[in-house]
Amino acid sequence: MMMSCLAVSLLQLSNLSQDWSRVFKLFILAALFWTVFKFLKYVYPYWRFRNIPGPPPKWPVGNIFELLRKPGQEHRILLQYAKQYGPTFQLWYLNRRTIIVANPEDAKFVLATRNYPKSPIFCRCFSPLGHGLLTLSQEEHPVQRKAISQRFNEEFLQSLHHHLTAELEVFMAQMDALCDTERVVDLDALISALTLDVIARTAFGVSFTAQTSQHHPMPHAVLTLLDELVNNMIFYPYRFWLSHITQKRLNEAINVIRKFCNMVIDLRLQESREEKSNRVRDLLDIFLESDETRDNVIAHVATFMLAGHDTTSHTLSFCMYEIAQNRDIERKLQEESDRFIVAQDRIVPFDQVGHLDYTRMVWNEALRTHPAAANTSVRCADRDDVLPGSGIPITKGTGLMVSSYLIHHLPQYWENPDHFIPERHTKEAVRQRSPYYFLPFSRGSRNCIGQFVANHEALTILSTIYKRYEIRLAVGAQEVEEYFRVTMKPHCRFYVQGKKDPSLDAHLGLPVKIYSRKCYS
Numbered sequence: 001m002m003m004s005c006l007a008v009s010l011l012q013l014s015n016l017s018q019d020w021s022r023v024f025k026l027f028i029l030a031a032l033f034w035t036v037f038k039f040l041k042y043v044y045p046y047w048r049f050r051n052i053p054g055p056p057p058k059w060p061v062g063n064i065f066e067l068l069r070k071p072g073q074e075h076r077i078l079l080q081y082a083k084q085y086g087p088t089f090q091l092w093y094l095n096r097r098t099i100i101v102a103n104p105e106d107a108k109f110v111l112a113t114r115n116y117p118k119s120p121i122f123c124r125c126f127s128p129l130g131h132g133l134l135t136l137s138q139e140e141h142p143v144q145r146k147a148i149s150q151r152f153n154e155e156f157l158q159s160l161h162h163h164l165t166a167e168l169e170v171f172m173a174q175m176d177a178l179c180d181t182e183r184v185v186d187l188d189a190l191i192s193a194l195t196l197d198v199i200a201r202t203a204f205g206v207s208f209t210a211q212t213s214q215h216h217p218m219p220h221a222v223l224t225l226l227d228e229l230v231n232n233m234i235f236y237p238y239r240f241w242l243s244h245i246t247q248k249r250l251n252e253a254i255n256v257i258r259k260f261c262n263m264v265i266d267l268r269l270q271e272s273r274e275e276k277s278n279r280v281r282d283l284l285d286i287f288l289e290s291d292e293t294r295d296n297v298i299a300h301v302a303t304f305m306l307a308g309h310d311t312t313s314h315t316l317s318f319c320m321y322e323i324a325q326n327r328d329i330e331r332k333l334q335e336e337s338d339r340f341i342v343a344q345d346r347i348v349p350f351d352q353v354g355h356l357d358y359t360r361m362v363w364n365e366a367l368r369t370h371p372a373a374a375n376t377s378v379r380c381a382d383r384d385d386v387l388p389g390s391g392i393p394i395t396k397g398t399g400l401m402v403s404s405y406l407i408h409h410l411p412q413y414w415e416n417p418d419h420f421i422p423e424r425h426t427k428e429a430v431r432q433r434s435p436y437y438f439l440p441f442s443r444g445s446r447n448c449i450g451q452f453v454a455n456h457e458a459l460t461i462l463s464t465i466y467k468r469y470e471i472r473l474a475v476g477a478q479e480v481e482e483y484f485r486v487t488m489k490p491h492c493r494f495y496v497q498g499k500k501d502p503s504l505d506a507h508l509g510l511p512v513k514i515y516s517r518k519c520y521s
């Protein structure tokens with residue numbers, strides 16, 4: 001009896017263990033299937049699009065490491081690819097395909113139709129302060145854009161000129177002090193402080209005094225915010241590991257900006273009608289007059305500051321870098337500013353800015369050779385399609401980026417693309433070519449809403465500077481390079497005359513010496 005009981009329980013145990021081993025086997029099999037499925041899903045896009053032009057991806061990471069090879073020089077690497085594989089080509093980020101678009105016909109298709117909304121990842125990364133125009137969804141954007149565009153009129157431009165004049169006086173006082181001293185100055189830093197003060201006045205009606213003091217908390221907060229947003233985007237796949245490091249700086253910057261905006265808005269709401277009529281209008285007025293919540297007003301103003309500061313200042317620096325290498329261009333600019341800044345005026349009057357034709361051509365050539373926004377933000381196809389210029393197939397969800405830098409530098413679109421030739425932008429020449437050959441401000445419904453602000457600001461600053469000063473590079477021209485980090489900025493690799501000068505920062509933007517113009521000395 002005992003024996004038979006034992007035999008039965010042994011049998012049950014062995015059945016149980018057989019069940020377990022069967023479950024285990026099934027589990028291993030399922031895991032194997034899952035791995036194979038995931039593997040095939042991962043490699044399938046590589047296989048499916050293997051014949052599309054582009055640098056061969058290194059499995060499993062794609063083209064990441066080639067792009068990371070030279071930080072800040074990604075635009076140069078992409079230019080090599082565009083020359084080798086054709087203007088529109090594909091790149092792989094892990095197993096995700098991104099199409100770099102530099103065929104003007106393809107660019108038109110992507111920018112002018114509404115089938116390519118901004119990528120949700122971009123919108124998520126760039127909106128910690130809420131959604132401004134740059135990151136609004138395809139549905140919300142048109143209404144907001146229309147409302148803001150209507151208020152961006154002649155009156156607004158006049159108030160901009162008023163703010164610009166005030167800040168340019170501060171700028172010139174600094175330039176006068178540096179003039180003829182043989183001191184090496186970082187012109188990019190000076191211009192950056194100037195444009196930050198201008199955009200602050202245009203936005204809030206008050207200066208951040210970035211040009212004269214280090215004490216205002218906003219310049220630091222705005223620059224930190226910009227930097228951290230870029231980090232957010234670049235390191236998006238690793239955000240969980242990096243978040244605690246970057247999040248602290250980001251939150252601190254956001255708190256400073258929120259606090260400042262709230263303070264200015266509170267003051268505005270307490271203002272009497274008389275006080276308001278005695279003051280020059282600014283962006284805050286425009287947004288407060290719309291029926292936006294306070295948080296949305298702050299998001300809009302912050303977006304304008306972020307989008308309008310770096311872009312304008314770095315392009316201006318590159319413009320002066322090019323002029324410093326070409327005395328003929330400098331002379332023509334001087335002649336034009338002499339014509340429009342007359343008698344006791346130091347700054348070109350508002351109604352004369354539109355007549356600065358040569359200065360405009362020089363500015364446009366700087367926008368072509370060194371476009372601050374070297375490419376649009378990433379778009380995401382909302383349907384299957386074929387790009388009409390290159391014939392490249394697009395599947396729903398594919399990322400696309402239109403590269404103005406590539407279009408501006410490919411010899412099939414621009415003769416001698418690396419030469420700085422302002423005459424490319426005569427009215428005649430502009431009429432004869434497709435607008436999609438020149439895309440510094442992008443095009444279509446998501447183009448730059450601030451482009452007329454940037455143009456007005458740039459022409460006023462350039463004519464003021466070349467009326468009074470001569471700018472000379474303090475280093476060889478080849479030592480200043482383009483450094484790309486969402487925007488393109490000038491970056492000087494070497495110290496002056498190869499020696500470390502303790503008065504200079506290791507990463508200068510544009511080292512120059514400033515002289516008073518011969519006829520003024």
Ligand code: HEM
Binds near residue numbers: 309371442
């Ligand atoms: C040289 C100077 C500038 C350049 C090269 C430039 C370039 C651009 C580009 C390429 C875009 C499209 C970005 C995208 O595809 O997502 C853009 C958008 C934008 N820019 Fe500018 N920009 C400049 C100056 C300014 C200024 C001064 C302001 C503000 C006063 C400004 C405000 C904006 C805004 C708000 C957007 C988003 C527009 C929308 O999505 O509706 N920009 N800019």
